[in-house]
Amino acid sequence: MGNSVLKNQVCLTIPMRRVVELTAVQLASIISESMSFNDEQIEAIQLGMLEFCINAFEHSRSSDQKAVIESVIRTNELEFRITDKGIDIIRM
Amino acid sequence: MENIVLKDQVCLTIPMDRDMELVAAKTGSVLAELNHFNEEQTEEIQLAIIETCINAFEHSQSEDRTVIIKYIVKADELECKITDHGVGFTPEDQHNSIARRQEIHSEMRKRGWGLEITKTLMDEFDIESSENGTTVSFIKRMAS
Amino acid sequence: MANKFDIQIRAEQGYAILETAGYLNDALGEQLSKEAQKLIEKGYTQLVINLDKTALINSIGISILIEIIEALEERSGTLNFCGLSATQERTFRMMAIAKYAGIFPDEKAAVANF
Numbered sequence: 001m002g003n004s005v006l007k008n009q010v011c012l013t014i015p016m017r018r019v020v021e022l023t024a025v026q027l028a029s030i031i032s033e034s035m036s037f038n039d040e041q042i043e044a045i046q047l048g049m050l051e052f053c054i055n056a057f058e059h060s061r062s063s064d065q066k067a068v069i070e071s072v073i074r075t076n077e078l079e080f081r082i083t084d085k086g087i088d089i090i091r092m
Numbered sequence: 093m094e095n096i097v098l099k100d101q102v103c104l105t106i107p108m109d110r111d112m113e114l115v116a117a118k119t120g121s122v123l124a125e126l127n128h129f130n131e132e133q134t135e136e137i138q139l140a141i142i143e144t145c146i147n148a149f150e151h152s153q154s155e156d157r158t159v160i161i162k163y164i165v166k167a168d169e170l171e172c173k174i175t176d177h178g179v180g181f182t183p184e185d186q187h188n189s190i191a192r193r194q195e196i197h198s199e200m201r202k203r204g205w206g207l208e209i210t211k212t213l214m215d216e217f218d219i220e221s222s223e224n225g226t227t228v229s230f231i232k233r234m235a236s
Numbered sequence: 237m238a239n240k241f242d243i244q245i246r247a248e249q250g251y252a253i254l255e256t257a258g259y260l261n262d263a264l265g266e267q268l269s270k271e272a273q274k275l276i277e278k279g280y281t282q283l284v285i286n287l288d289k290t291a292l293i294n295s296i297g298i299s300i301l302i303e304i305i306e307a308l309e310e311r312s313g314t315l316n317f318c319g320l321s322a323t324q325e326r327t328f329r330m331m332a333i334a335k336y337a338g339i340f341p342d343e344k345a346a347v348a349n350f
Contacts, residue, residue, distance in 0.1 A: 013103040019126055023102055026122045030115055135323040142294050202299035205331055
């Protein structure tokens with residue numbers, strides 16, 4: 001796992017358990033604050049993270065019950081990838 | 093609300109980069125707060141994570157430049173396992189590194205406090221180190 | 237990533253107060269040390285560092301605080317801290333800072349005890 005992490009990439013794995021999504025929200029919050037996003041943007045990032053995590057928790061039917069949140073920090077943008085090993089939602 | 097007990101741990105991988113230790117500390121802080129640790133204990137957990145991470149950043153000589161933090165949440169305790177893939181160290185290395193430093197006031201030495209602070213603030217503390225890396229583990233129990 | 241921090245300086249008659257906000261790591265510590273040095277060069281040898289708005293301090297930040305204590309000792313000056321959390325105070329005592337600098341609950345007490 002360690003070898004796959006690039007400089008300025010943070011990877012968080014959380015169990016799909018009620019309220020644990022708040023660790024991902026906090027992660028998104030601290031990274032976006034440190035990058036000097038404004039309050040409105042930070043709130044939008046927090047809300048996006050919250051909703052995508054809850055979505056994965058509720059609908060993925062993932063067998064390992066884990067969500068992986070990758071954050072890629074660039075000079076003027078922040079990218080998040082939220083991955084689960086659940087079913088294909090396009091074909092749901 | 094009852095305390096959360098996680099069947100699986102929370103795992104965070106951070107690059108050894110400026111202020112990344114804060115990301116690790118804040119993740120620990122959320123888990124401690126969710127488990128109703130008090131403010132002082134939550135701060136102690138954050139400080140232990142910060143000190144262990146910056147110790148790895150400064151001394152591990154890791155090639156992959158990453159630190160992996162595993163947070164294991166139990167009913168009345170929080171355990172952290174902080175791993176780097178660096179060159180490892182022995183207790184003698186640590187002692188010699190501290191002894192080499194010249195200070196004006198020997199008891200007020202400037203550096204080499206990280207692991208000592210962590211050990212003092214936590215209820216259990218352990219280091220496993222080899223030439224393949226180091227894992228520092230510590231447990232904070234909720235005050236009765 | 238860049239930690240956001242701030243230092244407010246208030247120079248009074250015979251003493252000065254440096255109030256930090258944000259994570260006290262090497263970056264904020266070095267900035268604080270520069271500001272303290274400027275004050276020392278202006279003749280201020282009685283300084284208060286108010287850490288009320290600093291929730292987290294790491295041991296590198298503390299090592300820079302020790303350098304400020306040493307710089308003041310060379311001028312027979314005094315450094316008093318205030319606004320520390322219980323954990324910060326415990327860490328300062330562990331690192332023997334309490335023997336060479338004062339620790340007080342607030343600015344009023346820190347100023348009164350030079």
